[in-house]
Amino acid sequence: MDNLFELAQTLERKKTSSRQLVEHCIDNIEAPDGEGHVTFLSLYKERALEEADAIDAARKAKRHTSPFSGIPISIKDLFDVAGQVTTAGSHVLNEQRPAVHDAPVVKALRQAGFIIIGKTNMTEFAYSGLGMNSHHGTPASPYDRKTRRIPGGSSSGAAVSVSDEMAAAAIGTDTGGSTRIPAALCGLVGFKPTAERISTKGAVPLSTSLDSIGPIANTVACCALLDAIMAGDKNIEVEPFPEVGLRLGVLNGFATDSLDGVVATSFEDALQRLGKRGILIKNHYLPELESYYAHSNRACLVGAEAFAYHQSFLTERTDYYDPWVLERIKSSSTYSAADYIDTVKRRTNCQQKTLEKGAGLDAIVLPTVPLIPHAIADLTNDPEESLKVNALNLRNTSIANTLNAPSISIPCHGPNEPPVGFMLIGKPGADRELLSIARSIEPIIRKDNNQR
Numbered sequence: 001m002d003n004l005f006e007l008a009q010t011l012e013r014k015k016t017s018s019r020q021l022v023e024h025c026i027d028n029i030e031a032p033d034g035e036g037h038v039t040f041l042s043l044y045k046e047r048a049l050e051e052a053d054a055i056d057a058a059r060k061a062k063r064h065t066s067p068f069s070g071i072p073i074s075i076k077d078l079f080d081v082a083g084q085v086t087t088a089g090s091h092v093l094n095e096q097r098p099a100v101h102d103a104p105v106v107k108a109l110r111q112a113g114f115i116i117i118g119k120t121n122m123t124e125f126a127y128s129g130l131g132m133n134s135h136h137g138t139p140a141s142p143y144d145r146k147t148r149r150i151p152g153g154s155s156s157g158a159a160v161s162v163s164d165e166m167a168a169a170a171i172g173t174d175t176g177g178s179t180r181i182p183a184a185l186c187g188l189v190g191f192k193p194t195a196e197r198i199s200t201k202g203a204v205p206l207s208t209s210l211d212s213i214g215p216i217a218n219t220v221a222c223c224a225l226l227d228a229i230m231a232g233d234k235n236i237e238v239e240p241f242p243e244v245g246l247r248l249g250v251l252n253g254f255a256t257d258s259l260d261g262v263v264a265t266s267f268e269d270a271l272q273r274l275g276k277r278g279i280l281i282k283n284h285y286l287p288e289l290e291s292y293y294a295h296s297n298r299a300c301l302v303g304a305e306a307f308a309y310h311q312s313f314l315t316e317r318t319d320y321y322d323p324w325v326l327e328r329i330k331s332s333s334t335y336s337a338a339d340y341i342d343t344v345k346r347r348t349n350c351q352q353k354t355l356e357k358g359a360g361l362d363a364i365v366l367p368t369v370p371l372i373p374h375a376i377a378d379l380t381n382d383p384e385e386s387l388k389v390n391a392l393n394l395r396n397t398s399i400a401n402t403l404n405a406p407s408i409s410i411p412c413h414g415p416n417e418p419p420v421g422f423m424l425i426g427k428p429g430a431d432r433e434l435l436s437i438a439r440s441i442e443p444i445i446r447k448d449n450n451q452r
Contacts, residue, residue, distance in 0.1 A: 001168050005225070021070065037137070039166060042084065043117070048115050071114055074161040074166065079106055089136065104201050108232065109226075120155070120156075124325045126178055129176065129397070152181035159186040162188055162218065170216045174192035175401060184423075189217055189409065192407045197406075198214075205309055207306060224432075240436065250365055252285055257370075259370045263420050267367045289402070292346055300343040351428070355403075355428070365423065369421055405427060411446055
């Protein structure tokens with residue numbers, strides 16, 4: 001499917017209609033041999049078609065519409081939609097009351113003219129970077145479908161909905177990498193903003209200190225557009241950052257440990273292409289970050305805050321949890337107030353020191369995920385391996401969440417190669433600058449010959 005700007009042009013020129021776009025997505029969702037049955041937990045088929053017809057009629061009558069009116073997108077299952085129970089990929093919340101209002105991000109997207117085609121599958125309560133769901137099944141990464149490999153999580157269905165043209169773009173959340181990991185493992189672009197940029201109201205929380213909302217799409221420009229709409233930013237487009245003088249720091253240390261050979265090669269090739277364009281590439285060391293990862297219990301932030309949310313459900317709805325997720329939540333009950341306060345202090349100190357160290361750089365770069373997608377069956381049958389792979393999947397992406405910095409993953413693999421993400425981390429609050437840098441280097445990084 002074309003990128004959002006191209007779709008807007010084809011709609012404006014009457015080369016396609018909103019109904020045709022929606023029907024195309026529905027056909028892919030309902031395809032008997034497709035991934036739709038495990039990608040979508042709710043499909044708003046009739047409403048989407050009605051909205052499409054109304055938008056087509058308005059456009060035909062030359063009534064004012066947004067350029068993006070009629071483009072179908074998906075949202076993760078943890079966003080409120082008025083009249084529907086928000087279940088967060090679980091059965092635990094099935095008996096909760098339906099949402100009274102749309103979440104602010106959903107409202108903003110509708111006001112911009114986008115059609116919400118449905119809610120996508122996810123790791124239960126967003127508590128994993130694998131993207132597996134024991135309740136609803138797991139959509140497979142588009143890579144090597146015969147093997148059926150993990151899509152990455154927790155916004156698993158979000159990414160697959162885009163890769164398989166079930167939606168033109170998707171909205172997910174990112175607490176430790178949940179937009180960027182599935183984007184990387186599905187060959188897409190995923191963006192995580194500075195946490196406070198976009199309201200998380202109306203979204204089931206995982207960690208209130210780390211949660212953020214971001215898009216998964218085909219291009220950087222698409223992500224920038226959706227980010228601006230959700231943030232209420234009038235500047236929906238970003239201009240490419242000047243290549244001359246651009247300074248990128250390659251994060252060394254643990255971030256490049258245990259890389260799959262394919263990941264290492266694709267990442268190094270991308271760095272060489274950037275260097276040949278005259279972009280300054282230098283090694284960057286962050287001992288304060290290394291110390292934070294080595295000596296503080298980073299899981300305490302997510303664990304303690306998740307446990308606080310789930311505490312009442314753990315006594316009343318225990319049997320409804322995925323056992324793997326349940327065990328992780330219950331294990332967080334041992335954290336003390338002192339543990340939590342110490343972690344918060346260490347995180348604040350880490351943020352200050354790393355910001356000082358990066359003053360001479362425009363962005364930090366590193367592989368998004370150190371591994372190519374594992375086979376779903378292998379991880380289903382081996383809980384210990386699942387924990388190991390989950391930790392590695394989250395290792396690099398969680399850095400940006402720790403620093404509360406914007407971050408984006410861009411595909412850097414070649415055609416028919418395993419998917420590999422090239423990740424940039426910017427300065428806290430400098431989201432549009434990072435998107436500008438990403439827009440500039442995206443054509444250099446990508447090797448997929450289909451840059452849309």
